[in-house]
Amino acid sequence: MKKEIICTICPRGCTVVVDGDAGNVNSVEGYSCKRGLEFATAEFVSPVRILTTTVKISGKENDLLPVRSKSPVPKDKLLECMEVIKKASANVPVKRNDVIIANICNTGIDVVATKDVK
Numbered sequence: 001m002k003k004e005i006i007c008t009i010c011p012r013g014c015t016v017v018v019d020g021d022a023g024n025v026n027s028v029e030g031y032s033c034k035r036g037l038e039f040a041t042a043e044f045v046s047p048v049r050i051l052t053t054t055v056k057i058s059g060k061e062n063d064l065l066p067v068r069s070k071s072p073v074p075k076d077k078l079l080e081c082m083e084v085i086k087k088a089s090a091n092v093p094v095k096r097n098d099v100i101i102a103n104i105c106n107t108g109i110d111v112v113a114t115k116d117v118k
């Protein structure tokens with residue numbers, strides 16, 4: 001199975017074509033540097049994304065706290081993580097980088113605040 005992946009490591013945005021199946025890579029074409037090769041291979045085998053969203057603030061019905069995952073989350077866990085975040089709420093005051101949800105969906109990844117809220 002061939003998959004076209006746009007490398008997002010730098011603004012050049014090379015289109016990299018990875019051929020493989022079930023997590024095995026047979027060939028990679030179209031990259032212009034080693035970083036692109038590594039990015040496309042990882043994206044094919046196990047795609048991940050930084051999760052960026054908001055969480056309700058306890059006691060403040062219309063206010064939301066911006067949050068993000070501290071490191072990239074496996075793409076196939078994103079919806080499950082969003083369900084947890086939707087039900088969560090944060091107590092304020094909170095500082096940037098405070099953990100709002102620890103070990104979300106047993107990924108080992110924390111969801112942290114991205115700004116201070118008093």
Ligand code: SF4
Binds near residue numbers: 009030034
């Ligand atoms: S393959 Fe290399 S040159 Fe091309 S977008 Fe990726 S990092 Fe940039």
